[in-house]
Amino acid sequence: LHRRIYPARLLIPVLAPAAAAGIGFLLSLQGKAGAVGLFVLAVALATFAAGLWGGLVAGALSYLGLTYWFLEPMHSFAVRKEGAAAVVLLGTAAVSVSVLLARERRAARRAQKALEAREKALGIVAGSHRLATRLSAAVTASEVAEVLVEELPTAVPCDGAWISALSQVGGELELLAQQGFAEVTVRAFERIPVDAPNPAAQVFRDGEPRWYRSAEEFSRLHPELARIYADAGVEAMALLPLAVGSRPMGFVALRFAQPRPFLPAERRLLGSWARQGSEALVRARLYESEREARESADEARKLAARLQRTTADLAAAVDLAEVAEVVVGELSAALGAVAGWLSLVDDSGRMLELVASHGYSRDFVERYRRVPLDAPLAVAEVVREGTSAWLEKASAETEYPELQEATEATTGDGLAIVPLRSAGRTFGFVALRFWESGTFSDAERTLVQTLADQCAQSLERARLYDREHRIALTLQQSVLPDDLPVLEAVELAGRYFPGATEGQVGGDWYDIIELPRGGIAAVVGDVVGKGIAAASAMAQLRNALRAFAQEGYKPSTILNRVNRLARSAGFSFATLLYLVLDPDTGWCRFASAGHLPPLVVRDDGSAWFVEGGRSLPIGVADDTTYRQATLSLAPGWTVLLFTDGLIERRGESLEQGFARLQEVACRAGPDPEPLLDAVVERMLPGGALADDVALLAVRPVAVPAPSLRLRVPSEAAQLASVRRSLRGWLLAAGSDPEVAEEIVLAVSEACANAMEHPRSPRERFVEVEASATDGVVSLLVRDSGRWRPLVSTAERGRGLRIIEQLMDRVERSESDDGTELRLVRSLGNGAAR
């Protein structure tokens, strides 16, 4: 812009008049007419070269020179002529230079003015430059939006700037950055569905900016939003689209606290900045997706793996709809679709039922919730034919007029409808809507189809799982007793906890069977495997056990038979413990098919595992002969049956598990319900269990045994029958056989004494009474006379000494009615000496 004065440019105005003067001089030699011509010529040239002022000065000087020449003709012709020419030349040159310099100064002043005018524009240009620089440095879409929000107020001073863009998964416009907007506004418009009747969404859809000069103008155009507008403290507002070519990206909103007009220059400037921002936004989005793709070069594979994993995770806990939700969401996100929708053929096989959608309006979802499979719809056709459809907007409208609605329901043009297939059967479709119309490359088609196929597998698995799970659950529920029987002689408590994958039905169960000849059978078992197979094997085992139990077989025989049945029917391996309890005596017989030993919990704070009676699991070998063992439960003791899920813990040996259970049981005591509560609380961590767990606690209730009363003639021959009766009664009262024998001996001695010692008995009978409470037996041997002194013979005294040695307590009382010997003995093993 700085104009320099070059010497060459000065030469032209100097030389041109000089040349003209020279020509004039040569003409003047011809006479006066020539001189006049010379004068005119010089003035003309000077005027041409130096402008009006230069021409006037040159003319005056030339006139003086010529006048001088013509007025003094007598002077030396040559000298006068040359003098005149020199004067003309010098004058002309001097004037020309001065005039030229003046012109240059003027030009410089004008340039300076222009410069200043540009400076203002320059501010904007510099702003544009800064914007471009900052935008190019912004990597992510959010950063781009931040830059725009900061820079836009420098172009047109405003009180707030807002950038929203189409979300990555499509379907809505999400706020990327804003400043100067109220919290309420932010919350209200943070996410705007693309099909919302909102001016911002309209700007996004049609790409036309909106200029609201005042709140009145806005309210007139959008009365429904006037209130929000006023609340937001907005007077004037500008809404500009963010778009690249025909592809809408988002919108810009500028808030002005005062009404104002929007000058054309401002509109142009904002438009230009918005375009710059849009391009940066596209670039940032590309970068983001590129980065995502780079982070996993095998994005599709990773996605598929993620879907598989997600499905596996979800399968146990959630229904098909949620899996479908994930599938549509993930597919849309992965492929950059703006909206997606997934329908499956329903149970009737005649309708397509919408299971999940994303980015579509509620109206659309409602309208397409159920579509007949034979409807003339592209989606139905895809399912019928089993082939995918790739629709451009144009073809969609001509070939599939019904899809116009679907097209209008959302922005975006391309529509891919891909069948969901499994085992050669199409069971649904997934439709994805894209921005770009009709440009599905082969690679894209392959990718969409591949991902859809993988999703189909996940979905099909979820479907099958749903069904299988329902069946397995039903089976399991049919196996586990709803309520344990309420029995007079036995207290029962049972628990079942499913394993970690919630709802994944395991193979553990427990059962209580009332036996036809009295007593009960308690069963705890664990079928190898999970799901429907395990549940059905469990049901069969349970029924087989119940059937054999009704036949009254002993435990080992029952396991032999169940094993043979399992082998011939070919169902799974199982471990189980079958225990028969005679509640009257506390005697248990049990057989274990590879199962964990039962735990006996005593009422004195001790507990022990009862080994023995263990053979191979059910279903392992044909010729397994099952062993049997016994255990004795005193009244008040409990036997706890359990499955391995209770004691198995990661990073812990089985022995540690056993020890922990034993300790917990010792502390909890034998009451079945509190025992199980304590065991569950201490043994099973909160939250998910790795394996399912079945627990069963069985306790013979301390029913006081009916007391025994015998009255026999005082004859030694009766002793044997007294012993027989007493022996039977003691065993029934839960006595250990050895202890029973000791008591029998003591009573037999006492009776012999009662028969032989009395002097003058009133009647020759001996009475025996026996009663048991809390594991202690009291015996009374009574006769109707008085005993002779016992010291008479050493041998006779031996009987009494035996009694004293075998009994815990011996008391003798004599009265007129006779003599009574009271014997007390605990039934526990500990009292033997």
Place this chain on the structure above:
Amino acid sequence: VSGVQLEERRGVTVARLEGEIDHANGDQVGRQLERTLEEAETALVVDLALVGFVDSSAISAFFRLARLAGEQERWFGLVVPAGSVVDRVLRVVALDEVAPLFQDLDAAVDEALGGASS
């Protein structure tokens, strides 16, 4: 209830008892065994393997036999199945301190021959 069956084992008299011995038959069994002891040449083994119950009358008889055997310089021992009720009772009353208890007949006869010859 029980009878006493006698037999000879390598010159040793063996009295085999069966059933239950109590006050009803204890004296009778005792007297029978005393006679047998007298008739025995050197040693008497009383085999209680098939006896399910003994009371103080039997025990007294055994103590008496042990005393008599000492007086008559004859060897006297009993066969009692280990862990049986009878075995426990006899040990409770410390019969094993006056007469040796064996778990089987052959061991008792061996000991009777050894004990008698020494």
